[in-house]
Amino acid sequence: MNEQKITGEWIDRYNEGTLSEAERIVFEQQLKVDPVLRAETKIDADLNILMSDKERFDLREKITEIIERRRSHPSFRKYLLIAASVALMLAAGGWCYLLFIGIQKPDAAREGEVQQEAFDIRVNSDSESRFEFMNEGGDRVHISTSGIDRNHASSTDYEPVPEYEMLVGSVTRNYQLILKSPPQEKTVKKGTPVRFEWVQQSHISMVSLLVLNNRGAVIVDTVQADNNVLMLETSSIKPGLYYWKLLEEDNLVTMGKIFIQSK
Amino acid sequence: MKPRYSDEILLEGLRQGKTNVLEYLYSEFTPVVRHLVRKNSGTQHEIEDLFQDALMILFRRCKEKNFCLKCSLKTYFIAICKNLWMQRLERKYRLLFQAHYEAHEERCAYIPEERTDSELMLERERLMHKNIKSLPPDCQRILKLYINKIPYAEIARLLQVKDEIYVKTRKYTCKNLLRKKIMNDPDCKQFFYYE
Numbered sequence: 001m002n003e004q005k006i007t008g009e010w011i012d013r014y015n016e017g018t019l020s021e022a023e024r025i026v027f028e029q030q031l032k033v034d035p036v037l038r039a040e041t042k043i044d045a046d047l048n049i050l051m052s053d054k055e056r057f058d059l060r061e062k063i064t065e066i067i068e069r070r071r072s073h074p075s076f077r078k079y080l081l082i083a084a085s086v087a088l089m090l091a092a093g094g095w096c097y098l099l100f101i102g103i104q105k106p107d108a109a110r111e112g113e114v115q116q117e118a119f120d121i122r123v124n125s126d127s128e129s130r131f132e133f134m135n136e137g138g139d140r141v142h143i144s145t146s147g148i149d150r151n152h153a154s155s156t157d158y159e160p161v162p163e164y165e166m167l168v169g170s171v172t173r174n175y176q177l178i179l180k181s182p183p184q185e186k187t188v189k190k191g192t193p194v195r196f197e198w199v200q201q202s203h204i205s206m207v208s209l210l211v212l213n214n215r216g217a218v219i220v221d222t223v224q225a226d227n228n229v230l231m232l233e234t235s236s237i238k239p240g241l242y243y244w245k246l247l248e249e250d251n252l253v254t255m256g257k258i259f260i261q262s263k
Numbered sequence: 264m265k266p267r268y269s270d271e272i273l274l275e276g277l278r279q280g281k282t283n284v285l286e287y288l289y290s291e292f293t294p295v296v297r298h299l300v301r302k303n304s305g306t307q308h309e310i311e312d313l314f315q316d317a318l319m320i321l322f323r324r325c326k327e328k329n330f331c332l333k334c335s336l337k338t339y340f341i342a343i344c345k346n347l348w349m350q351r352l353e354r355k356y357r358l359l360f361q362a363h364y365e366a367h368e369e370r371c372a373y374i375p376e377e378r379t380d381s382e383l384m385l386e387r388e389r390l391m392h393k394n395i396k397s398l399p400p401d402c403q404r405i406l407k408l409y410i411n412k413i414p415y416a417e418i419a420r421l422l423q424v425k426d427e428i429y430v431k432t433r434k435y436t437c438k439n440l441l442r443k444k445i446m447n448d449p450d451c452k453q454f455f456y457y458e
């Protein structure tokens with residue numbers, strides 16, 4: 001007797017009633033002993049019922065499409081809710097930033113300390129202000145400070161400036177100039193000079209040193225050509241926190257900070 | 264401005280399977296369904312499934328000759344949803360089904376018929392439909408044409424294949440694949456168990 005192998009197609013044809021008599025006998029014998037075949041045959045019968053009702057099938061199809069479309073495209077109301085949540089979070093974040101990181105006004109007591117003569121500014125006859133700066137050759141260089149806002153001409157404390165703090169220690173794209181000293185953070189006693197020294201990889205026409213106090217006011221703005229060393233005299237600078245910028249032809253090379261402590 | 268449809272227009276649109284009516288019903292009725300399901304910590308999928316199944320019951324009912332709405336369509340739909348949801352909770356979580364109405368709620372003559380409105384039957388139907396949607400595109404196409412009672416010869420012409428014997432064989436293959444998917448679907452196991 002030929003053994004007939006039951007295929008998946010037999011299940012369809014059994015439920016359709018198109019199996020031959022011999023095939024049907026074989027199939028029904030197998031149904032009695034095979035629970036998986038029984039389950040699959042039952043599923044097929046249920047599928048036939050589902051697929052026989054075209055209207056019902058189409059309706060399910062349409063409802064499913066609507067649900068899937070709504071799922072992937074939230075309603076306008078949902079968009080409004082999302083936008084409102086984002087706006088609220090941004091507002092809360094901004095408020096926190098202003099509260100904990102933002103502008104702080106100096107104490108009333110400290111305000112009294114802000115002096116016109118925060119460091120020794122020599123006032124000459126034409127009211128131009130100057131301060132001392134010494135180069136490697138030992139020459140005293142007097143830099144005009146007439147452009148400086150004297151009301152903020154000094155650091156009154158050691159409070160860091162967040163915008164500058166981010167840049168301290170970072171080196172920008174410039175590789176023509178490599179700073180040898182000072183380190184990115186240096187603490188000196190008032191009166192101790194600070195040596196700025198660098199190495200030039202190729203000819204650079206102009207190197208500038210900018211020193212600012214922690215109010216953002218420029219204390220030193222000097223241009224150096226040819227020599228690779230500058231000495232910053234601190235005897236005339238009030239104790240506090242200062243930031244310096246080394247620039248090569250107006251491009252920032254690196255930035256650091258100096259703490260000037262009282263003697 | 265959002266259009267508003269009367270209950271009669273909605274029922275007629277549902278009988279004809281009009282997409283704009285189905286969209287409207289979804290927008291209007293889903294919030295109520297959501298409230299009902301969320302009360303019992305239901306998920307978004309359960310909300311969508313309940314809406315779909317309740318709408319299938321409403322569809323079948325509104326096609327009956329002696330169907331007569333004794334309350335608003337929304338109230339009737341909510342009654343269907345509540346009944347179905349309670350059956351589902353009872354089956355899944357063995358909760359005692361206790362129908363209770365809110366004081367202001369309109370009583371509606373929705374009496375579920377065990378044979379046709381069975382929660383079990385609806386869920387099984389939905390799961391089978393879900394697995395049909397997961398078939399390869401060519402299988403879906405053949406089965407949809409078959410469901411639309413298109414002759415095999417015509418299907419062969421539409422699909423640009425050699426003959427109807429190929430279509431028939433392909434249909435058997437696709438159904439075989441569908442059966443295997445259903446048997447391997449964990450959601451379906453509770454409905455199609457075997458000893």
